[in-house]
Amino acid sequence: MQGLNISSFKFDFFSVLDIVIVALIMYQLYNLIRGTIAANIFIGMAIVCVLYFIVPSNKMHLLSAILSNLMNVGIIAVIVVFQQEIRRFLLLVGKNASLQRNRAWWQYFFGKTETEKNNYARIKPIIDACKSLKQTRTGALIVFAKYYDEQFYQNSCEVIDGKISKRLLESIFQKTSPLHDGAVVIAGNKIKSASCILPLTDNTDLPPQFGLRHRAGIGVTENNEATAIIVSEETGEISYARHGRVKMNISFAELEKLLNKDF
């Protein structure tokens, strides 16, 4: 057997702390990749890892040599394969250490209702726009980016940098508008850009009626701290994507709740 000698472990405060921190990190990583294609790769890697520890190296030379070589390049492979997930994880850690804490303090001093009121003022024009887009069966894709990565979004977009308003959103997605193709990206209090071409998801488990708009909406949330509202031109249904997962046909009350939580 290679590696683990359980009897040599000594449990003290730091080893318990060690285990708790590793468990939290694993849980956060699991949450980041759950339901995405990265989860399958992770399971594959975990199987290789388990095999490496249980295959008797003195009896199964070939297999253990292959596994040992795989383990030697393991960390590089993990960084290459999970590049986007590691980026998201670090963003999550950074966000929790700074922005979220400030928000919690703000809520503590100025009260939750004040924050909610401000948030409602931001969200209302978006929900109103979605209602009218649904009614007129106008296809739309609205992305909410926690961090507006200029390099990522601006490459393919028209810069708007305008106040969030129902009429602006409606006119962007009008079929006759030159900007209607692609996504609108909102960050902070502004509509940052329109007509953005986003990466498509390669998830194969999506409903067959999901075309490019839905795939782009889901794709952008897989590797970015972003959420997306997709209004279907065909059915008028509203879908909501986050972390590569999608909720279909949601109500406006649900949409408001989700935006309040995530936006």
Ligand SMILES: Nc1ncnc2c1ncn2[C@@H]1O[C@H](COP(=O)(O)OP(=O)(O)OP(=O)(O)O)[C@@H](O)[C@H]1O
């Ligand atoms: N990569 C992309 N990024 C952003 N938007 C895109 C992208 N590819 C396509 N779109 C948008 O999706 C529209 C085509 O939607 P399509 O009919 O394929 O999607 P769908 O998911 O079936 O949605 P719907 O239910 O509205 O038909 C395009 O006109 C364009 O506006």
